[in-house]
Amino acid sequence: MTGSDDHAGPGDLNGDLIISGGGSSLVATDVVFAEMAMLRIVQEDAEGWHDGLARVSALGVGPAPGWRPNDLGACVFGALAAIDDVAERSRTLADALAATAEDYGRLEGGLAAMLRITGSWLGYALGALGPLIALSAATPLAYLALGSLLTSTLSGRTPTVVPPALTDWMSANPQLLTSPLTVALVRTLASSADDAALGRVGVPFPVAALLGDGGAGLLGAASSALGLLVAGRAAGMLRETPVRVTPVGASAGAGTTAGTTAGAVPLTVPTMGQLAVPRRGPAAGGSARTRTTPGQVPVAVPRAALAAPEPPTGFADLADRIPTRGDGGQVRVERYGDAAHPSWVVYLGGTLEWSPTGSTEPWDTTSNVTAVADQRSGSYTAVLQAMQAAGVAPSDPVLSVAHSQGGLLAVELAARGDANVVGVVTFGAPAVPATLPEGMPAIAIEHSDDIIPATGGAPADDDARLYVRRELFADRQVPADETLPAHQMTAYQDTARLVDESEEPRLLAFRKTLAGLVGTKPGEQTVWHAERVG
Secondary structure (H helix, E strand, C coil): CECCCCCCCCCCCCCCCEEEECCEEEEEEHHHHHHHHHHHHHHHHHHHHHHHHHHHHHCCCCCCCCCCCCCHHHHHHHHHHHHHHHHHHHHHHHHHHHHHHHHHHHHHHHHHHHHHHHHHHHHHHHHHHCCCHHHHHHHHHHHHHHHHHHHHHHHCCCCCCCCHHHHHHHHHCHHHHCCHHHHHHHHHHHHCHHHHHHHHCCCCHHHHHHHCCCCCCCCCHHHHHHHHHHHHHHCCCCCCCCEEEEEEEEECCCCCCCCEEECCCHHHCCCHHHCCCCCCCCCCCCCEEEECCCCCCCEEEECEEECCCCCCCCHHHHHHCCCCHHHCCCEEEEEEECCCCEEEEEEECCECECCCCCCCCCCEHHHHHHHHCCCCCHHHHHHHHHHHHHCCCCCCEEEEEEECHHHHHHHHHHHHCCCEEEEEEEECCCCCCCCCCCCCCEEEEEECCCCCHHHHCCCCCCCCCEEEEECCCCCCCCCCCCCCHHHCHHHHHHHHHHHHCCCCHHHHHHHHHHHHHHCCCCCEEEEEEEEECC
C-alpha cells in the first residue's frame, strides 16, 4: 500500500476495463456496457417514433394506401414497419449483450463462491492442524510481509518478517507477486483467515461456515486484523498514538489552523459533527510561523505557496492530485464554490512506513491493520484533523479520493458518517466490507494483478461499489527492478486516463456529478502533513 512515485512502466494504456458491481450482477467490458446503453437509446427513440407515427396514422391521413409514389398512407405505413424493425433489432441486440454480461457475471460469481467455499474449508482444515495457525492472521500478515519486502527492497536492510531466502526468490520472480492468480490466492486466504482460527479452537465446520464471510459475515478480515492488533500490542507493536497535522502548502486565500493535536483512542477522537469550523487564516506566503494553544505542542509550520487548483474534470485529474511522498504531506484538501456554499475534494495518499514497531509516520502498518480491524487509526484521526483545520463543516459536501491505505480511510469516512461524503473514488485499495450510504456513487479502480486490494479479502455480496478493473501487465513484461509495479500510483494514473476515455454510462454519470460538485471556477487548496506525537 505504498505511496511511492516510482514509474510503473511504459505509459501505454493496454488492457480492457472490466466493470462489475454497482448494484448489478452484470460483468463486462466498458465497451460492452457503452454499446448496450447506445442500443437501449436507439430502442427507446424508435419506440417513441412508433408512437408518434401511430398517432399520425390514427388521424386518418387519407384513404387506404394506394401504394403509389408519394401516397401519404403508404409512407406512414412503411415508416411504421421500418421503425418497428429498428426497435426490434436494437432490443434484440441489447438483450443479447445483457444476457452475455449476465452469464459472465454468473460465471464469475460462481467461481468466487467456489473459491470462498474451498478457501473456507482449506482454512478450517489448516487451522485444525495446529502448526499452521498463523494463517488465522492472513490479512494483516500480508501487510507485514509485503511491508517487510518493500522495506528490504527499497532500503537494502534485512527483512524482519520475510525470510531472506524467500525475499531473494521473490526478487528473482517478480511476476509471481504481479499475477492475477496470486491476487486470487491472497484474496481467498484473506477471506478464509477466520475459518482457520475457528478450526484451531475446534468449532465444527458447519458452524464456522455460517459465521464466516460465506455465511452471516460475523467473522472475516476485520476479526483477523483485530486479533493481530491484540497480539501485536501485547508484544509492543501496532500501538496507536496521538497525531498532529500541520499545513505544508496552501494556495492564496486558503485558511488553515496549524499544529492540531488529538488522541487516537476511539472514544476520545471527535467526529466532524463535534469539530468547530476554524477561523480563516491569512494567505500563504512561503514563510514559517508558530502557533501554540493549550494542550498542544508548539510547532513551526513552513508554508509553501501553491497555485489555485482548477476544478478536476475526470478520473485522471483526481488521480494526479493524490498526495505522494514527494508532496511532503499525506492529505490534500481542495475547496470549490463560495463561502456560503462550499464543496470539497479530499485526497488521501497511501502507506509511507511499513515498520510495525512504530515511528512518527501515521500512514504506516499500524494504521493499515487498525483500519482493516474497523478501528479508528492514527491516519484516520489525522484526516479528520486536516479537514477540520481546512474549514470543512459537517454539512459541506465532500468527495473523497484516495490510493491504497487512503482508500481504506476514504471508505471509512463515508461509512462512519463523520463527514457529509457524497462520493468516493479509490485506486488500489483493499476491498474491506463497508456499508456506504444508499445511492452514493462509489467507484473502486483496481488492477487485477495488484496484490494489495486482495489483502482486504473478497468484497461482500451487498457491496454497492462499482469496480473498474484492468490487468496492467496483460501483454507486457513485469519490470524486474520494481516492487509491486501494478500498485504504483503512476500506474493508476495511466489507468485513470483510460477510464476517462470510457463511454460506460455509470462512468459518464460520475463525471457529470463531479462537474456539478466542483463547478467551473478555480478553488483553494491546502496540503497537510501528519505525524505521531506519542
